[in-house]
Amino acid sequence: MPAVETQSIMRAVAILDCFSADQPELGVREIARQLHLSTSTVGRLLITLRSAGILSQDPTTRRYVMGPKILQWSSIYLSRLDLANEAAPALAELHRLTSETVSVYMLDRGERVCIARIESPERVRVVVRVGERMPLHAGSAGKALLAFMPSEALAQILGKPLERMTPNTIVNRKTLTQELETVRKCGYAISHGERFQDALGLAAPIFNADGKVIAALNVAGPVMRFDDAAVAKYAPKIIRLANQVSQALGYVSSPE
Incomplete structure (x- = not known):
């Protein structure tokens, strides 16, 4: 410049x-x-x-x-601050349960951005930084967001080239669409090394008072510790904790 x-x-x-x-x-x-x-x-x-x-x-x-632009910017900042504050107890509990790296990703302009995280105390761990931006198609948190986005927004994202982040990243649109349907049915997303190689991620969506998906609660760890058995164990817990955050934000789930 x-x-x-x-x-x-x-x-x-x-x-x-x-x-x-x-x-x-x-x-x-x-x-x-x-x-x-x-x-x-x-x-x-x-x-x-x-x-x-x-x-x-x-x-x-x-x-x-x-002027009004300042209010617009401040509302964006405050929405992140409110979300991080409301998610803090759930984040702490998920970390206590798993001892792995846990984080909250917020949907932002067709990407996900980490707004809060607690790192695993283990020497070998998944490392993420607050403020780090990541694509939506790669990783469990991204798929948890994609699965519950409006169809128009989803089509716009899937209409663009999908970058391969690791050998396991899903870049085939048909395969990814089928994966997202599974996420909608079970309420959580899994990533087998799609964003971080040799890591497994588990995430559940967070909704706002309008019923819109705005964030995802995520836990990730190396496959030598955090494997499919861990997914079976912690999936119900991460869904429960993500629901707690959604309810704190004013979300009321529709009766089944």
Whole structure:
């Protein structure tokens, strides 16, 4: 990125930092004085921020306030924060039960992103990072999300090339579609080394108050410890824990 563009971005961030609970409204000169910049420079940046919806301007006083885009961004952040908080007890219990790496993945723009995790204390373990983004077709958490997505959104994702992450990644659409049907029937997804080779993953979906799948609760470990017998043992437990998180978010399951 050119140095001029970087400087403009940093100055725009500095302008936003001028606003606070004590100073919710600011004029061009006030901001220029705080940042030791010319009023013309600040004015140009304010116009750009206003056109993007990041700031709004009072037509009478000509002073600036935070705009609707800030609310949109904050709602995204808060939704993740709420989900992570509500999922924390279930995450801790799943970790206590399995002693493997457990995580919560949130659906985000056609991918899944890790928003919370507790790593296994074992030396050999599956390692994931908070903030790490992964494709939906590879891994148990991704399949738990895909299986319960609206058909239109699912078709859009399956219409794109499916990247092979490991030799076991399912990249055939027909095979993956059949796998997702199995996930819907049993309520959980399994991955045999589809995202991390020599690892087995188990995941169950989390729904919001509108009944939409928004996240997945996941546990994964090396196959030498976490095998098909572990899946049979922990599948009912991960479904129960994921349901607890869904209910905490306001989800009410439909009667069977």
